[in-house]
Amino acid sequence: MRDDVAMSDFRLTIPxxxxxxxxALARVDAAMLDLHCCAETMDAARTTLAEVLNNxxxxxxxxxxxxxxxxxxxxxxxxxFTVSDRGAPMxxxxxxxxxxxxxxxxxxxxxxxxxxxLIRLLTDDLLYLRIxxxxxxxxxxRQKQSxxx
Amino acid sequence: xxxxxxxxxxxxxxxxxxDRIDAACAIEFKERMRDVMEGHDQRIVLDxxxxxxxxxxxxxxxxxxxxxxxxxxxxxxxxxxxxxxxxFRLTRMDGVFPIHVDVPGQAIHAR
Numbered sequence: 001m002r003d004d005v006a007m008s009d010f011r012l013t014i015p016x017x018x019x020x021x022x023x024a025l026a027r028v029d030a031a032m033l034d035l036h037c038c039a040e041t042m043d044a045a046r047t048t049l050a051e052v053l054n055n056x057x058x059x060x061x062x063x064x065x066x067x068x069x070x071x072x073x074x075x076x077x078x079x080x081f082t083v084s085d086r087g088a089p090m091x092x093x094x095x096x097x098x099x100x101x102x103x104x105x106x107x108x109x110x111x112x113x114x115x116x117x118l119i120r121l122l123t124d125d126l127l128y129l130r131i132x133x134x135x136x137x138x139x140x141x142r143q144k145q146s147x148x149x
Numbered sequence: 150x151x152x153x154x155x156x157x158x159x160x161x162x163x164x165x166x167x168d169r170i171d172a173a174c175a176i177e178f179k180e181r182m183r184d185v186m187e188g189h190d191q192r193i194v195l196d197x198x199x200x201x202x203x204x205x206x207x208x209x210x211x212x213x214x215x216x217x218x219x220x221x222x223x224x225x226x227x228x229x230x231x232x233x234x235x236x237f238r239l240t241r242m243d244g245v246f247p248i249h250v251d252v253p254g255q256a257i258h259a260r
Contacts, residue, residue, distance in 0.1 A: 018171075018172050018173035019173055021171075021172070021173065022169075022173060039231070043231070043232040043235060046202065047204065047232070050172075050204045051204060054205070054206065057172075100241060103241075105220065106215065106219075106220045107216065107220060109245060110209075110212065111209040111210075111212050111213050111216075112205065112209050113205075114205035114208055114209065114240045114242075117240060118205060118236065118240065121239050122239075
C-alpha cells in the first residue's frame with residue numbers, strides 16, 4: 001500500500017482484498033480528519049467507500065487479483081472521490097439503480113442489495129466511466145456542517 | 150469473531166466485542182452467532198455497543214440471523230452507535246428490528 005498526501009489531494013492504491021479495504025478506510029479517515037471534516041460527513045464517506053470497494057472486489061475482480069486506486073480531494077463544500085479498477089465492467093455499462101426490495105414478511109427479507117442504495121443516498125454527482133479497460137467511479141460527499149472542510 | 154454472552158432463563162444477550170461488522174468478517178460473525186443462538190428459545194438481544202461501523206454485508210448477516218429465528222421470534226438490537234443506526238435507518242431495516250437505546254439491564258444511571 002502506498003499513499004501520498006500533497007496539498008488537499010490524497011491518493012492511495014490498494015490490493016483488491018477485504019483486509020486492505022479496512023486499511024484503506026483507516027487511511028481515508030485520517031485524510032478526512034486532516035481536512036477537518038465533521039463526523040457525519042466522515043460516516044457518509046466511509047460507508048460509501050466501503051460499499052464501492054467491496055463491490056469492486058466481489059464483482060469487478062470477482063476473486064481475481066487486482067489493484068484499486070482511490071483519490072480524494074476537497075472540492076468546495078464537498079469531498080470529491082474517484083475510485084478506479086481494471087476489473088470487469090459494470091453489466092450493461094451502467095450503475096445499478098439501488099432500489100430497496102419491496103417490503104415483505106420476515107422470511108423474504110433481503111440479505112443483500114443494500115450497497116448501491118446506500119451509495120446513491122449518501123453521494124451526489126455519481127458518475128461511472130469505462131475508459132480503456134478501466135472502471136472509473138467518481139462521486140461527491142457533501143459536507144453536512146458548514147465551514148468544516 | 151469475539152462474541153460473549155449474558156444468559157438468564159428469560160434473555161440471551163450477545164455482546165459483540167468487535168469494532169466492526171463488515172464484509173471481511175460477516176460470514177464468521179453469522180456462524181459465531183448461529184452457534185451462540187443454538188438451543189436457546191428465550192429473548193435474544195444483540196449488544197452492538199462496541200461496533201462503530203457496519204457495511205451492507207454486516208447488515209445482511211444480521212438480517213440472516215433474524216430470518217434464522219423464524220417468523221414467530223424477534224431479534225432485538227441494543228446500543229447502536231450513531232453511524233450504525235444510520236445504516237439501519239437508510240436501508241429501512243430499523244423497522245424490522247426492535248432497537249433499544251441501552252442494553253437491557255445495563256442502562257447507564259450515572260452521567
